[in-house]
Amino acid sequence: MIQPFENLEHLKQLDELCPIHGVNLIQIDRELKMAGEEKPRKPAPYCPMCAKERIKEKEQQVIEHNLNAAIYQKTYNVLMRDSxxxxxxxxxxxxxxxxxxxxxxxxxxxxxxxxxxxxxxxxxxxxxxxxxxxxxxxxxxxxxxxxxxxxxxxxxxxxxxxxxxxxxxxxxxxxxxxxxxxxxxxxxxxxxxxxxxxxxxxxxxxxxxxxxxxxxxxxxxxxxxxxxxxxxxxxxxxxxxxxxxxxxxxxxxxxxxxxxxxxxxxxxxxxxxxxxxxxxxx
Missing domain, CATH: 3.40.50.300 (P-loop containing nucleotide triphosphate hydrolases)
Known part of the structure; x- marks a missing residue:
């Protein structure tokens, strides 16, 4: 079983499987205070594979943003910056x-x-x-x-x-x-x-x-x-x-x-x- 958050306590493996990856869902087995909510509750179950993919996706977005910024520094921004x-x-x-x-x-x-x-x-x-x-x-x-x-x-x-x-x-x-x-x-x-x-x-x-x-x-x-x-x-x-x-x-x-x-x-x-x-x- 893949766990992207191994250091997180109170993790519970569920019998329910991820429909995409076919692995067991995981849930944090304790109530937490969620942003924008008044009462604490248990977070929704998550697929560890999906979680890893979302992390990778965000990392890729950051990389692409930085690449685009570097390209614009050498191209589009030149006119107003250096003219x-x-x-x-x-x-x-x-x-x-x-x-x-x-x-x-x-x-x-x-x-x-x-x-x-x-x-x-x-x-x-x-x-x-x-x-x-x-x-x-x-x-x-x-x-x-x-x-x-x-x-x-x-x-x-x-x-x-x-x-x-x-x-x-x-x-x-x-x-x-x-x-x-x-x-x-x-x-x-x-x-x-x-x-x-x-x-x-x-x-x-x-x-x-x-x-x-x-x-x-x-x-x-x-x-x-x-x-x-x-x-x-x-x-x-x-x-x-x-x-x-x-x-x-x-x-x-x-x-x-x-x-x-x-x-x-x-x-x-x-x-x-x-x-x-x-x-x-x-």
Whole structure:
């Protein structure tokens, strides 16, 4: 006879058998105070085999919970934990992007279309280019959120990260421990499934139009060389990218851009306040 609670006194074996396992039921042969009940009573008989299975089941649930938590730490949680979101755009979404002109509607449709392409298995970069304040950052943050939630809903959480490239490069250069900070960002930017690089080409210690430093070139090349899916915003044209970066970096930026490139021509500056975003379209 199997007893999972050998150290428990007052156990009594009954003649009644468990209908599942065919073993004798056991009962604690004394009255006990049950939670939520006023009067003490003898507990219901139990099957020792069923009891062991329930214990194993609970242990498995705990294991699965911890595994899921570990998976989410490396995937779904990355976006809100590690991104360098601009505070004003924390609330950004496709729903509150103000698409009032034909070009703005095309821009919004393009961003939504890129989400669908990636969810359907596309590998390759996406590039959004245009002047300051036309909504590029708003839309790529929206893309990041949509991808993050969609993969979670599919039961296949992926890591999505939004990075303002200017902030990251400045943080590395100003760090007291340069190499460790560079290594930290390098690993993180290489390893995520979907990386959003905002503000490619913004000056950082260089006058606009001058070539980037050898270190900055190498850092960007190293990151892009290890990636399949990178979503990039810039206010540079193709020619300006070619002038600012070496051909090897420019070619990495152009990886898979056929049909995945949108250039804004006439959208006016539409930078949002936090109140505008929370209230939706004006």
């Amino acid at each position: 360098t979101n601009a505070q004003e755009l924390t609330e950004a979404s496709f729903e509150n992007f103000k698409a009032e002109t034909p070009e703005e509607r095309q821009f919004l449709d393009f961003a939504k279309g890129q989400v669908k392409k990636y969810l359907d298995g596309m590998n390759g970069n996406t590039l959004l280019t245009g002047g300051t304040g036309v909504g590029k950052t708003h839309l790529v943050i929206s893309i990041a959120k949509e991808l993050n939630e969609a993969y979670r809903a599919k039961g296949e959480p992926k890591s999505v990260l939004f990075i303002n490239l200017t902030e990251v490069l400045r943080d590395i250069r100003e760090s007291f421990k340069f190499s460790s900070k560079e290594g930290y960002y390098s690993r993180m930017l290489k390893e995520v499934d979907y990386l959003i690089l905002d503000d490619l080409g913004v000056k950082l210690g260089n006058a606009q139009g001058q070539s980037k430093s050898a270190w900055e070139e190498e850092f960007i090349f190293d990151v892009l060389s290890h990636r399949k899916n990178t979503i990039i915003t810039t206010n540079l044209s193709n020619d300006e990218i070619a002038n600012l970066y070496s051909e090897r970096v420019a070619s990495r930026i152009r990886t898979g851009l056929e049909g995945n490139f949108f250039k804004v021509f006439s959208i006016k500056d539409k930078r949002y306040s936090i109140n505008t975003l929370k209230g939706g379209r004006q």
